[in-house]
Amino acid sequence: MDLAECYKKVRQRTEQICAPLQTEDYVVQPVVDVSPPKWHIGHTTWFFETFILKPYFMGYQEYDPNYNYVFNSYYETVGNRVIRTDRxxxxxxxxxxIQLYRKYVDDAMQNYIACNELSDEVQELLILGFNHEEQHQELLLTDIxxxxxxxxxxxAYSHEYEKPKVEEAEDKAFIKLEEGVYEIGYEGExxxxxxxxxxxxxxxxAFEISPSLVTNADYLEFMNAGGYHDFRHWHAAGWDWVNTNKIEAPMYWHQIDGEWHYYTYHGLEPLHLHETLCHISYYEAYAYASWKSMRLPTEFEWxxxxxxxxxxxxxxxxxxxYLPYPGxxxxxxxxxxxxxxxxxxxxVLRGASEVTSPNHSRITYRNFFQPELRWQFTGIRLAK
Amino acid sequence: MDLAECYKKVRQRTEQICAPLQTEDYVVQPVVDVSPPKWHIGHTTWFFETFILKPYFMGYQEYDPNYNYVFNSYYETVGNRVIRTDRxxxxxxxxxxIQLYRKYVDDAMQNYIACNELSDEVQELLILGFNHEEQHQELLLTDIxxxxxxxxxxxAYSHEYEKPKVEEAEDKAFIKLEEGVYEIGYEGExxxxxxxxxxxxxxxxAFEISPSLVTNADYLEFMNAGGYHDFRHWHAAGWDWVNTNKIEAPMYWHQIDGEWHYYTYHGLEPLHLHETLCHISYYEAYAYASWKSMRLPTEFEWxxxxxxxxxxxxxxxxxxxYLPYPGxxxxxxxxxxxxxxxxxxxxVLRGASEVTSPNHSRITYRNFFQPELRWQFTGIRLAK
Amino acid sequence: MDLAECYKKVRQRTEQICAPLQTEDYVVQPVVDVSPPKWHIGHTTWFFETFILKPYFMGYQEYDPNYNYVFNSYYETVGNRVIRTDRxxxxxxxxxxIQLYRKYVDDAMQNYIACNELSDEVQELLILGFNHEEQHQELLLTDIxxxxxxxxxxxAYSHEYEKPKVEEAEDKAFIKLEEGVYEIGYEGExxxxxxxxxxxxxxxxAFEISPSLVTNADYLEFMNAGGYHDFRHWHAAGWDWVNTNKIEAPMYWHQIDGEWHYYTYHGLEPLHLHETLCHISYYEAYAYASWKSMRLPTEFEWxxxxxxxxxxxxxxxxxxxYLPYPGxxxxxxxxxxxxxxxxxxxxVLRGASEVTSPNHSRITYRNFFQPELRWQFTGIRLAK
Amino acid sequence: MDLAECYKKVRQRTEQICAPLQTEDYVVQPVVDVSPPKWHIGHTTWFFETFILKPYFMGYQEYDPNYNYVFNSYYETVGNRVIRTDRxxxxxxxxxxIQLYRKYVDDAMQNYIACNELSDEVQELLILGFNHEEQHQELLLTDIxxxxxxxxxxxAYSHEYEKPKVEEAEDKAFIKLEEGVYEIGYEGExxxxxxxxxxxxxxxxAFEISPSLVTNADYLEFMNAGGYHDFRHWHAAGWDWVNTNKIEAPMYWHQIDGEWHYYTYHGLEPLHLHETLCHISYYEAYAYASWKSMRLPTEFEWxxxxxxxxxxxxxxxxxxxYLPYPGxxxxxxxxxxxxxxxxxxxxVLRGASEVTSPNHSRITYRNFFQPELRWQFTGIRLAK
Structure with missing residues (x-):
């Protein structure tokens, strides 16, 4: 792997994601889980400056000590934390x-990578930095x-935006796996x-798992059957969430003159029924599965x-x-x-989404969110 | 099993627990998780009336339809729920x-048990009712x-109160278990x-587990080493909990003139150092284990x-x-x-406590609480 | 005035108010503004102990130093305050x-009054204590x-309870007062x-003021005309209050099968249309007056x-x-x-109510509450 | 008055205030009382469009119906209100x-003013619009x-910013006014x-009032004397505010290495002791006056x-x-x-501030804010 080339590519992709934005779009934080885009582009830069340039690049001059305070995230060991709601x-x-900061750090990084023999430790940090930035690329897309x-x-975010194609299963028959011992988790170079x-x-x-994901049409059946109003399908905490927040549909769905629409990167559009369901919480996924008299798979089954x-x-x-593996x-x-x-x-959420960065997926990848969150591209695969 | 005798015993034990209370003690609900004792004695009565007398005892006359509203708990299928904070x-x-209500239902229950051939279904409901009441006996003691x-x-709750003796391990060497397949969960009659x-x-x-529980003296070491002020040992959510609630010690601990005391059923007493640690949250248990460079066991290891x-x-x-078992x-x-x-x-919490009702324990028993709760008799067993 | 006799009378009246209560009724505090009756009877006792017995009665032995902590109210100068929500x-x-405490203090007080020449200062404190207790008598009735x-x-509180008769004006013509200088405030012995x-x-x-108060029938007209749903009659803060709390009627009103009922000291009863309106907030009083194209009087006009x-x-x-008078x-x-x-x-609220203690009223009396509160016996007199 | 000229001037002044801002500064709303600058410039434009162009300018084409929704403020009668926290x-x-919107409306307004005989009603609305915009100019400066x-x-907001000079009294002797009837409120053309x-x-x-305002040096005496920690000088609500929010100094004051600094339009600067105190709440003003054994004047005395x-x-x-005047x-x-x-x-606050728009002051002007707010340029004049 050419690390200099990788560095350039991963950094450019972040900038391409932001290209369609207006300056004002970079600034706002409508809810605590959504960060302003300008914070993402500063924070990913701060990561390379803090964990590589400052400790390893002799003579590196920190860009601005205040930025450490502004672009830190949850890392309690690096100075005081900015409270997330303040962003x-x-x-x-x-x-x-921030773009100037980004340029300054990119120049230093490229200089550093070009002119130094990189230790294993630094190579690992670099690759962690790439993966970290790819995670923020997905968050940028979901936050935007x-x-x-x-x-x-x-x-609209961009009328040119095209979502990647993912082929769907044609055969709908559930896949059966035998009882027994399976190996789980990453191993390799x-x-x-x-x-x-x-x-x-x-x-x-022994269990069975669906080869395909639940569609909007499938989920509308649940909604039309009164799924959001029947406590029997919900966890107690999910039921509270539905009632406190008056949840009636997936995130971004709007009923206009009796027809369902949803917000996409192209703006508001009529709902595509055959598309894969998106933007639902764990609570909704669980309730849907219960209504179908099935269940969600465990991450190990998946x-x-x-x-x-x-x-x-x-x-x-x-x-x-989301719990630690043995060891x-x-x-x-x-x-x-x-x-x-x-x-x-x-x-735990498994798989990846249409806005996950290319090459960022793995069959052992473990994503994780609180059960009520919906702004990621989340969906349902049934098991039984 | 003589169900009539069991019924009498389990119901009497509830009343014995309440015997030392003043009338006023039955009424208050200082926090949402703690129910007023009078609610417990009404609710356990309502359980037998609702699930046995009303559906199965021909000619049974409901005591007061309003009580259904007042003594219901979380059962969404039985009328409207009373919001728990209102209790x-x-x-x-x-x-x-409520004592008159209890007497009325007890008379009807005893009459019903004595004069009817009980179906399997009713027998099961009766036994569920006993177990339900035993759970509320423990809650009564912790809520009081x-x-x-x-x-x-x-x-003091009662100067006559004596806690049951549980023998502690003498040998402190960790118990080792081999890697392999184990059987978990209940099976039997x-x-x-x-x-x-x-x-x-x-x-x-393969894992190792301690034969004994953490003591107050052990935990004081953690406190004195600054355990509550070092974020590295805490989950992010635990660290927020500590700081938001200014947690500095287990529940019921009070420092008076530099000496630790704690509240017991006999009133405020100097802390017994060699006693088993009690009234800590999952967050604290996790942080303590982390500080010891160990961990908590899984429920399966336990x-x-x-x-x-x-x-x-x-x-x-x-x-x-706390998740469902297969099937x-x-x-x-x-x-x-x-x-x-x-x-x-x-x-999940495993085991039982000194205030668990006799005969209510099983090696497969799964208790469960939110990770921040501390008013149960909770403790720590280390694993590695 | 015979102070010993007054002391006895005022203390007895408090106990008479509590006589119909069950022990449990003394304990609860459903909202922060409502205190538990047992707190009122302890607090009024604490007042005499703290401000008279302890400073002036040589050799008086404090009943229990902890009670100072429990029965203090808002007096920041006397020890630490109990947070009101904890009561x-x-x-x-x-x-x-508390009854024993009350008896102990009453005995000491009667002893002290009988056996000592009371200084002017103590006499004033005594009379303040009577007035303080009379205020709590009204609060007891409203809190109950x-x-x-x-x-x-x-x-029901008591089926024997009879409310005092207050004669209502027969002539409904507004009273006119001339422009000019008026004298306001108390003067006398x-x-x-x-x-x-x-x-x-x-x-x-110059202004005009109604000789009579608004009735339930009057107010129902406002309700039926959509008064609670027309923002034009409300203050911005009042409109927020109505919408946040989904206010649709005065406190204690319940619509049952299309008929208005209200809770009284005798239990739930059909609404008496010709009775004087009660239990409304300032916001509602203002909105009603606005709907009538009139206004509320100032306290000086009143x-x-x-x-x-x-x-x-x-x-x-x-x-x-509620503001200070000059000087x-x-x-x-x-x-x-x-x-x-x-x-x-x-x-500011002026006048008195049917549950104000006898002889506790004055034309210069200034009562005061936050504009959203409704559990006092509040009503509306129009001006223009 | 040349209304066309006035319109141009008042609109230009708003733009001059915003000239030093970066685009990002226009967007944020850190607390509910502070609006984003871009909202102010949109809202003042919407005012002229809504109350003059749409009802009075025949053939006027609304710029964008959605803007009515976005730039409305508290006017319940004009469409649905945007919840202020969402801005x-x-x-x-x-x-x-928004600048294009502003230009479009300005062109239409200038066209309308130039080419029409303005009715009295429209002239009044225009002048109200100017005053409304001047109020938002002050809010822009305080929000920025x-x-x-x-x-x-x-x-810094702008290093060129110069605050207007207001001459301070040399003689510090209190001014005395006689008892009697005074005329209050506006009268004139x-x-x-x-x-x-x-x-x-x-x-x-009869009363006395200070010819000068309290200075930073004066207020530091109060702070150094423990004013923020002595409940006796505070209203109950003020004391809660101080403790809940841990208030220790006026807004914008920061102690750095033992020296007081404050934020100004030029950035952070050492505190000028002889400058007039600024950015305090009513609660603090009241407490300071109480500590000086004086009081604040009423608006009538002022x-x-x-x-x-x-x-x-x-x-x-x-x-x-803040209450209505008679009539x-x-x-x-x-x-x-x-x-x-x-x-x-x-x-009620009286006077004006260094950031009040020129010609926007009157001796009868009544400004008003909640007692805890401090982001306006507020100060203290003592009375006795």
């Missing part, structure tokens, strides 16, 4: 300020969708996050069966909670905060 | 009213402790909750090893989330809401 | 404990109404609160005109904010906190 | 979009200060808001004395609540919502 209140640094999709003018380790054995009962179906258009909610250990220092500290109260 | 605002029905222990006068089913195979890596150590003085937090299915109707609807966002 | 969580001291009236069983001082001149424009109409059945919301000065020490510290954000 | 989440319309002054980089009407008589006791001292550098908190009447329609609906829960 949307900061008009400075401006987008241009939220920002524009919650504006009463429903502006390539990159994987610490939460995919260690590879270990899991005992599974991984055991995933070579037998197409995946990659939706993050698929699983029944599994999991945090890395020392700030990098160690990456995953382990979130291992309570979240559900 | 502490209701001065009526009075304690005497909360009510009196958060009163600035720190009144006796009673078990639906969440203990089905018995199924689980693959475990169950696989539990025949090799003494347990029963503390509910032991496990690393496992888990909800019962139809209101009884089906018992367990399944809580299977999101909670952690 | 409803305290099951101890019990009602009987709230506690029982928000219970789904709607228990008797007792008055500091907020009624100093008597001072106020210039009033006082200038009050000799010309009957008053005393309802606390009458005025347009005036107002706080008393030194804890007594000084009595009134002045509340002089921001509250509206 | 900071809207990245569109962009600043350039909040946005930049709460950014951790403390960027010029513009005044409805809340300044009617001119009416008020009876005042108006009666104001010809005898210099004013205009700070909005001066008064003891008066006050709302205008019909949306314009009628301007002032009357806020007449509950707010305090």
């Amino acid at each position: 949307g209140n900061l008009s400075r640094p401006t987008v241009i300020d 969708k939220f920002i524009l999709g919650n504006n009463p003018l429903f502006p 390539g990159f994987a996050f610490d939460n995919e380790l260690n590879r270990h054995k899991v005992y599974l009962n 991984e055991a069966a995933a070579t037998q179906f197409n995946w990659g258009s939706r993050w698929e909610w699983t029944e599994s909670s 999991f250990a945090k890395a020392p220092g700030a990098i160690g905060e990456y995953n382990g500290k979130f291992m309570v109260g979240q559900k | 502490g605002n209701l001065s009526r029905p009075t304690v005497i009213d 402790k909360f009510i009196l222990g958060n009163n600035p006068l720190f009144p 006796g009673f078990a909750f639906d969440n203990e089913l089905n018995r199924h195979k689980v693959y475990l890596n 169950e696989a090893a539990a025949t090799q150590f003494n347990w029963g003085s503390r509910w032991e937090w496990t690393e496992s989330s 888990f299915a909800k019962a139809p109707g209101a009884i089906g809401e018992y367990n399944g609807k809580f299977m999101v966002g909670q952690k | 409803g969580n305290l099951s101890r001291p019990t009602v009987i404990d 109404k709230f506690i029982l009236g928000n219970n789904p069983l709607f228990p 008797g007792f008055a609160f500091d907020n009624e001082l100093n008597r001072h001149k106020v210039y009033l424009n 006082e200038a005109a009050a000799t010309q109409f009957n008053w005393g059945s309802r606390w009458e919301w005025t347009e005036s904010s 107002f000065a706080k008393a030194p020490g804890a007594i000084g906190e009595y009134n002045g510290k509340f002089m921001v954000g509250q509206k | 900071g989440n809207l990245s569109r319309p962009t600043v350039i979009d 200060k909040f946005i930049l002054g709460n950014n951790p980089l403390f960027p 010029g513009f005044a808001f409805d809340n300044e009407l009617n001119r009416h008589k008020v009876y005042l006791n 108006e009666a004395a104001a010809t005898q001292f210099n004013w205009g550098s700070r909005w001066e908190w008064t003891e008066s609540s 006050f009447a709302k205008a019909p329609g949306a314009i009628g919502e301007y002032n009357g609906k806020f007449m509950v829960g707010q305090k």
Whole structure:
């Protein structure tokens, strides 16, 4: 792998994602989970400056010590944390300020990569940095969708935007797997996050899993059958969530003159019935499965069966909670905060989505979110 | 089993628990998770009336239709739910009213049990009712402790109260279990909750588990080493909880003139150092284990090893989330809401505690609470 | 005035008000503004102990130093304040404990009054204590109404309860007062609160004021005309209050099968149309007046005109904010906190109500509450 | 008055205020009371379009019907209200979009003014529009200060910014006014808001008022004497505010290495001791006066004395609540919502401030805010 080339590519892709934005779109933070785009482009830059340039590049001059305070994320070991809700209140640094910061760090990084023999440690940090930036690329796309999709003018992100094609299964017959011991988790030479380790054995009962994902048409049946108003299909916490937030449909769906529409990157459009369902919470996924008298797969069932179906258009909610694998250990220092500290109260999602960065997917990849969140491209695969 | 005798015993034990209370103690609800004692004694009565007398006892005359509204708990299928926070605002029905209701239902129940051939279905409901009441007996004891222990006068519950003895391990060497497939879950003729089913195979890596629980002295070391102020040992959600609530010690601990005291059923007492640690949250259990460079066992590890150590003085937090076992299915109707609807966002506790009702323990028993709760008799067993 | 006799009478009246209560009714605090009856009977006792017995009665032995902590109210100068929301969580001291405390203090007080020449200062404190207790008598009655009236069983307070008769005006013609300078505020030998001082001149424009109060029938017209749904009649803050709390009627009104009922001290009853309207907020009073194209009187207009109409059945919301009169000065020490510290954000109510203690009314009396509160016996007198 | 010339001037001044901003500064809303600058420039434009062009300019083509939804403020009669907290989440319309809207409306307005005989009604609306825009100019300046002054980089608004000079009194002797009847409120031909009407008589006791405002040095004495920690000087509501929000100094003050600094339009600067105190709440003003054993003037005292001292550098908190004058009447329609609906829960401020628009001041002007707000240029004048 040519690391200099990789660095350039991954950094450019972030900028391409932002290209259609207006300056104002970079600034706002409508809810706590959605970060302003300018924060993403500053934070991914700060990552390379903080974990590579400052410790390893002799003579590197920090761009602005205040930026450490503004672009830090959850890393408690690197200075004081900015409270996340504050990000949307900061008009400075401006987008241009941050682009200059980005250029300064990119120049230094390219200089550093070109002129130094990189230790294994630095190579690993670089590759972590690429993966980190790819994660933020997906978040940029989902956060931009939220920002524009919650504006009463429903502006398009880009009329040129084309979503990647993911082929859907033609045969709808459930895939059957035998009872027995399966191997789960990452093993190999390539990159994987610490939460995919260690590879270990899991005992599974026999189960069946759908080769395809639930569609909008499928989900409308649930809605029309009163699914949002029948507590029997919901967890107690899900039922509270539905009632407190008056949830009646997936995120971005709007009923206009009796017809369902939804917000897409092209603006508001009539709902495509045969498209794969998107933007639902774990609570909704669970309720839908219950209404179908089925269930969601565990993450272990998913991984055991995933070579037998197409995946990659939706993050698929699983029944599994986000917990450490046997032998999991945090890395020392700030990098160690990456995953382990979130291992309570979240559900695992498997697969990838249409806005996941290319080459960022793995069959062992473990994504995780709180059960009520919907702004990611989430979907449902049934099991029984 | 003589069901009439069982009925009498289980109902009397509830009343014995309440015997030391003043009328006023029955009424208050200081926090949402703690119910007023008079609600517990009404609700357990309502359970038998609703699920046995009304559907099965021909000619039974409902005591008061309003009570259905007041003493319902989370059962969405039985009328409208009383919002739990409201329980502490209701001065009526009075304690005497509820005792009369209890007597009325007890008479009818005893009459019904004595004079009818009980179907299997009713026998099962009766046994479920006993187990339900035993669960509320433990809650009564923990809720009473909360009510009196958060009163600035720190009144004793009863000076006669004696806690059951649980023998502690003498040998402190960790118990080792081999890698392999283990069987988990209930199987047999006796009673078990639906969440203990089905018995199924689980693959475990080799692990070690402590034969004894963490003591107050152990935990003080963690506190004195600054454990509550070092984010590295905490989950992100745990760290927020510590800081938002300014947590500095286990629940019921008070530092008076530099000496730690704690509230017990006998009132405020100096802390017993060699006693088993109690009243800590999952977050604290996790942080303590992390500080010791160890971890909590999973519920499967616990169950696989539990025949090799003494347990029963503390509910032991496990690393496992509360999730359904393979083949888990909800019962139809209101009884089906018992367990399944809580299977999101909670952690499993294993074992039993010094205030668990006698004969209510099982090695397969799965207790569950939110990770921040501390008013149960919770403790820590380390694994590695 | 025979102070010993007065002491006895005022203390007995408090106990008579509580006589119909069940023990449980003494304990609960359904909302922050409503105190548990047992707190009222402890707090009024604490007042005499703290301000008279402890400073003036040589050799007096404090009953229990902890009670200072439990029964203190807002007096920042006397120890630490109990946070008001906590009152409803305290099951101890019990009602009987407090009755014993009350007896102990009453014995000491009667002893002290009988055996000592009372200084002017002590006489003033005694009279303040009587007035303070009379204020709590009214609060007891309104808090009891709230506690029982928000219970789904709607228990009666007492079927023997008879409300005092207040004669209503027969002539409905508005009373006219001339433009000019009027004298406002208390002057004389008797007792008055500091907020009624100093008597001072106020210039009033000519105005007209109704001799009678708005009735339930009058107010139903407003409701039926959509008054709660037309923002034009409401303050911005009032409109938010209506919508946030989904207010549709006065407090204690319930529509059952299309007929309006309301909770009274006798339980739930059909609404009496010709009765004087009660339990409305300032916001509602203002909106009603606006809908009638009239307004509420100022407290100065009220006082200038009050000799010309009957008053005393309802606390009458005025347009005036609760502010100090010219020359107002706080008393030194804890007594000084009595009134002045509340002089921001509250509206003045004039008159008295059917549950005001006998002999506790004065034409210069200034009652005050936040504009959204409704559990007092509040009503509307129109002006123009 | 040349209305075309006035229109041009008032609109240009708004744009001059915004000239130093970066695009990003126009977008954010850090707290609910502070609106994004782009909202102010859109809203003031919407005002002229809605109240003049649409009803009076035949053939006028509305710019964009959606803008009515986005730039409406509190006017309940004009379409649905945007919830104020949402303003900071809207990245569109962009600043350039709004500038185009502004240009479109300005062209139409200038065309309309030039080519039509303006009725009295329209002339009045125009002048109201100018005054409305001048009010938003002051809000723009205070909102910009909040946005930049709460950014951790403390960027300057403009180094060219010069604050107007207001001459301070040399003689510090209090001015004395006699007891008697004074005339209060606006009378004359010029513009005044409805809340300044009617001119009416008020009876005042003799009083004294300071010719000068409290300085930073004065206020530091109060702080150093523990003023923020002594409840005796505070209203109960003020004391809660201080403790809940941990208030220790005026807004924008920061202690750096033991020295007080404050944020100004030039960035962070060392505190100027002899400058007039600014950015304090009513609660703080009241507490300071209490600590000085004095009080704040009423708005009537202020108006009666104001010809005898210099004013205009700070909005001066008064003891008066914001209430209607005798004979006050709302205008019909949306314009009628301007002032009357806020007449509950707010305090009157008199005078003007260094950021009030030129020619926007009057001795009868009544400004009003909630007692806890501090982002306006507020100060203290003592009375006794």
